[in-house]
Amino acid sequence: MxxxxxxxxxxxxxxxxxxxxxxxxxxxxxxxxxxxxxxxxxxxxxxxxxxxxxxxxxxxxxxxxxxxxxxxxxxxxxxxxxxxxxxxxxxxxxxxxxxxxxxxxxxxxxxxxxxxxxxxxxxxxxxxxxxxxxxxxxxxxxxxxxxxxxxxxxxxxxxxxxxxxxxxRPYFRESSTQEMLEEWRPLLCPFDVTMQKAIGYLELFLPTLLPPESHHKGFKLWFNELMDLWMSVQNLPGWEGNLVNLFARLASDNIGYIDWDPYIPTIFTRILRSLNLPVGSGQVMTSRSLSSAYDIGHVVLWVSSMLGGPSKKAQKHLNALFDSIASFFHPSNNGRWLVKLMKLLQRLPASVVRRLHRERYKKPSWMTPVLESHKLTEKDITDFVECMKQPVLLAMFSKTGSLDAAQALQNLALMRPELVIPPVLEKTYPAMETLTEPHQLTATLSCMIAVARSLVSGGPYYLEGPIHVLPLLMRALPGVDPNDFSKCMITFQFIATFSTLVPLVDCSSALQERSDLTEVERELCSASAEFEDFVLQFMDKYGSDIKYLEIKEDH
Structure with a gap:
């Protein structure tokens, strides 16, 4: 040097x-x-x-x-x-x-x-x-x-x-793919223990970020061979998960450059099988070791990378997948399989949001861009949100907690707030009126906290969102109950979140000073006169409770 x-x-x-x-x-x-x-x-x-x-x-x-x-x-x-x-x-x-x-x-x-x-x-x-x-x-x-x-x-x-x-790995030479195949191809014997070692090396070392003009020196040397191998095995070998991880990385790095349509039915069938859901009245479950189970992070990466395109085949099979497993998200269901289902529900919208950011907002770099014909359209996003909305709304009251559902709702609301926020509001308003179901209140409030940014920002898709802020804050006040610590804390978090996102200022005078306000803006200015009443009412009624909670937490 x-x-x-x-x-x-x-x-x-x-x-x-x-x-x-x-x-x-x-x-x-x-x-x-x-x-x-x-x-x-x-x-x-x-x-x-x-x-x-x-x-x-x-x-x-x-x-x-x-x-x-x-x-x-x-x-x-x-x-x-x-x-x-x-x-x-x-x-x-x-x-x-x-x-x-x-x-x-x-x-x-x-x-x-x-x-x-x-x-x-x-x-x-x-x-x-x-x-x-x-x-x-x-x-x-x-x-x-x-x-x-x-x-x-x-x-x-x-x-x-x-x-x-x-x-x-992104900086390996173009000739490295051929060299790796020559090194590890002799180990690819499904009836030998060397198979696990070979597939592990291929998953870890094979470069998939080559430019499109170099694909003939990259994944095209091994894609058909390994895909045929994966589709031919049915006995749940330990190396199957490694192949899925490799295909997921390949799909993410080369969106639009690989035709996945012939393999999509098998892919979604294998994903459904890997969830290991109970079947039939006897609740029969296939015994699967952890080594052969698919990693949910790579599964959602693979699925989100296949979405879009002219055929829309991946979205059709995703609709079928969630239709078949929607009942498992019902709050009355519980089992060890539920953890994996909730991970799928939480991570898939996040993966699609990352892809949207990459396509529309990320600064262009040397890495392979998404092919123009396979970029997600507005209809693709709408179809995806509609597909996931019902399972997520069911999972809000799951026995494992509402955190996964809240994170899923947050990402879905970033894409289509007008489809996601209204049904959440429909569940939140009645929950705030009842005092006998605290679990329902805490679950809906945590989900409202997750979608708060999309709610208050309004935007072209959900103009009436900010109108709900003050009614929600006023209805949340009875939730400050020092006798129910969890409900009290989620209520404080709810109020703090909205108070951070929205300035509590009386703008009612703007109705006389401005003539260019829209109907929604006029309604907001009129409602802002109650902000001062909300703050005074909150401190008068619950100031002593807050002090009591601080003392209780210290002790």
Whole structure:
């Protein structure tokens, strides 16, 4: 590394990769520029000198820790050239043969941090070999001497190595896919224990972020082979979940470039089977080990990546899936399968929201964009929300709690508030009037807190949303009951949330001063006159209760 040579440059003149924006708000912000420049220059020189002298300890270890501190304090406040040089240097340090494990873990965590922001470095800027990581992974995870007590590896080493491979994977060479297949294809025997090892390696190492013009060197080399293998097995092998994870990542990274339609019926059938739901009057359940169960995070990523497109086939099968499992969300049902169902309900809308953000608002980068013909349309979003609305409303009163349903409603309301918020309001108003069902009140209030932002912002889809704020606040006042602590706390959270989102100001005078107000705005200004009454009534009636609760919590 040209550490000492780079120190002769003027660091302030170089465009930084990504600074911490909050540093500019500090009272001593003016002193940070020369301070960071001095520290970066010292790190360059010190790290370069330690490597040239082959001084791993204390030299390289000390300066890599200083670099980690620099990243925490100033962000990636260095040029792209420095960024690439740091990554290549630390990569070489990590892959030193037979390096001490604790030292390797420290270098690996620093490299993961340097590679964290993928949008800062494209494949043209950085290229990393895959085989040194494979040799490192093979040596540690499949050690032939650890079980004999000749080596000892900490429990965290596997997660660190997997995260390291995932961080480096986007920058593997185009030829790496073919090399990996030549290395691991001989192990692909469904009747041998080597199958699990081979599929695990393929899931972890295969790059899926190649540009469209390089797809013939990427997933097209293995997609049909592995998909046929997955569709041919029916005996729930342990490696089936690894294949699902690989296909989910492939679908997410290449939305619109793969035709999933021929496989969609089988995909949704397998997803339904993996939920392990009781069937029939005898409540028969298929015995499935945890190793063969699908990871819900990858399932929702796969499903959300297949939505849209000209055929709309994925949405049709998603409708059928939720129609078949909707009754399991009823509050009277309970079982170990309910946890997985609630995770599916909570994570799927969040995954679709992330995809929408990527398509419409995220700044374009070198990563493969969503194909124009497969971007989600307004009708696609409406169909998806309608599909999930009924199960989510049933799950509001689930025995496992209302948190998962509230998070699902929050994401659904971000997409289509006019479809989600009215039925929640229909359940909330009656719950506020009754005193005999506190569970119903706490569940509906937690869901209203989740959709509060979509409610008060109004917007073109749900203009009348802000009108409900004051009636909800007034009806929530009886919920401040020190004898029911959970109901009291959720009521305080409800009032605090809306009070934070909405300024409590009397705007009734605007009715005489402005003539350009809409009907909704006139109604809001008229209702705002009651805000002062609400605050006074709240403090007069419940000020002593609040003090009592504070004393109770202290004790």
């Amino acid at each position: 040209s550490g000492c040579c780079a120190a002769g440059r003027e660091p302030a003149a170089l465009a930084p990769q990504k600074e911490l924006l909050y540093n500019a708000l500090l009272p001593y912000a003016a002193r940070l520029e020369p301070e960071s420049a001095r520290l970066l220059s010292a790190i360059r020189c010190g790290l370069g000198r330690a490597v040239v002298l082959r001084e791993l300890w204390p030299g390289a270890l000390f300066w890599t820790r200083r670099l980690s501190t620099y990243l925490r304090l100033y962000g990636r406040k260095f040029s792209k050239d420095d960024h690439v040089l740091f990554i290549k240097l630390v990569y070489e340090l990590v892959t030193i043969p037979r390096l001490e494990i604790s030292m390797m873990q420290g270098f690996a965590r620093l490299l993961i941090n340097l590679l964290k922001k993928k949008e800062l470095l494209s494949r043209d800027d950085l290229e990393l070999p895959w085989r040194p990581l494979y040799n490192l992974y093979e040596r540690i995870l499949y050690s032939k001497t650890e079980h004999l007590g000749l080596n000892w590896f900490p429990n965290s080493i596997e997660s660190v190595l997997k995260m390291l491979v995932k961080s480096c």
